[in-house]
Amino acid sequence: MTTPILSLTEVDAFAARLQTRFDALNQELARHEGARESVAATLAEAEARVEATHDEAELLRTVLDRLTGMGEVWQRKFQKSTAIIVSEGLSHVFGEELELKIVSSTKSDMDAVEFVMIKDGEEEDIMDGQGGGYIGIIAFLLRVLLIMASRPLLRLLLVMDEPFAHVSPEYRQPLAEMAAALIDRLGFQVIMVTQEREYVDVADVAYSFEKVKKITRTHVLKAADAQEVAAAE
Numbered sequence: 001m002t003t004p005i006l007s008l009t010e011v012d013a014f015a016a017r018l019q020t021r022f023d024a025l026n027q028e029l030a031r032h033e034g035a036r037e038s039v040a041a042t043l044a045e046a047e048a049r050v051e052a053t054h055d056e057a058e059l060l061r062t063v064l065d066r067l068t069g070m071g072e073v074w075q076r077k078f079q080k081s082t083a084i085i086v087s088e089g090l091s092h093v094f095g096e097e098l099e100l101k102i103v104s105s106t107k108s109d110m111d112a113v114e115f116v117m118i119k120d121g122e123e124e125d126i127m128d129g130q131g132g133g134y135i136g137i138i139a140f141l142l143r144v145l146l147i148m149a150s151r152p153l154l155r156l157l158l159v160m161d162e163p164f165a166h167v168s169p170e171y172r173q174p175l176a177e178m179a180a181a182l183i184d185r186l187g188f189q190v191i192m193v194t195q196e197r198e199y200v201d202v203a204d205v206a207y208s209f210e211k212v213k214k215i216t217r218t219h220v221l222k223a224a225d226a227q228e229v230a231a232a233e
Contacts, residue, residue: 014092015181022148025081042066043146056139067113089141093175132166156188172198
């Protein structure tokens with residue numbers, strides 16, 4: 001399958017649509033006491049679990065755990081916003097209609113919430129879909145949603161270690177462009193460890209590291225200004 005290459009104007013228009021959805025969610029949360037604190041706690045717990053397990057899927061599991069049993073109006077709207085934002089992001093990257101649903105049910109007399117991926121009208125395994133590529137993108141969009149919904153409680157900084165390692169090469173460019181457009185529009189920063197060039201190309205600053213005889217050497221790939229490049233040489 002060939003992934004369509006979108007113009008920068010189309011990418012920015014997509015980012016603008018998502019920004020509108022983030023803004024609407026922020027306005028809703030601002031009207032409910034304790035909403036931002038709950039979202040901030042969700043992100044903090046999710047990041048701790050991902051760091052402990054080195055498994056991006058833990059972020060999805062944490063969000064589902066937190067969503068279980070939610071009944072207030074803002075919480076239902078948060079779930080709806082989450083499904084819409086992630087669905088639009090996935091559809092943009094993969095160039096086809098994808099829908100993430102958040103389904104509530106009761107199992108063994110206990111409330112449960114699960115993510116369901118819909119493609120071509122059929123359910124698809126969210127963990128293995130696109131060779132595991134769904135997980136990294138969903139986790140990134142959930143991080144963005146949580147950190148924006150938590151502002152100003154949290155610093156607008158995300159630190160990610162190989163978050164898109166399972167995304168196939170043909171989808172890296174639209175993913176990199178989407179991520180860069182969202183970062184620019186929403187006004188936060190990302191520090192990412194990666195081996196893929198596509199993400200380096202959209203970065204403001206990039207370094208490479210190599211170990212030679214037990215000495216780690218740093219090389220400037222992209223710098224904020226020419227002086228930094230000169231200083232590193």
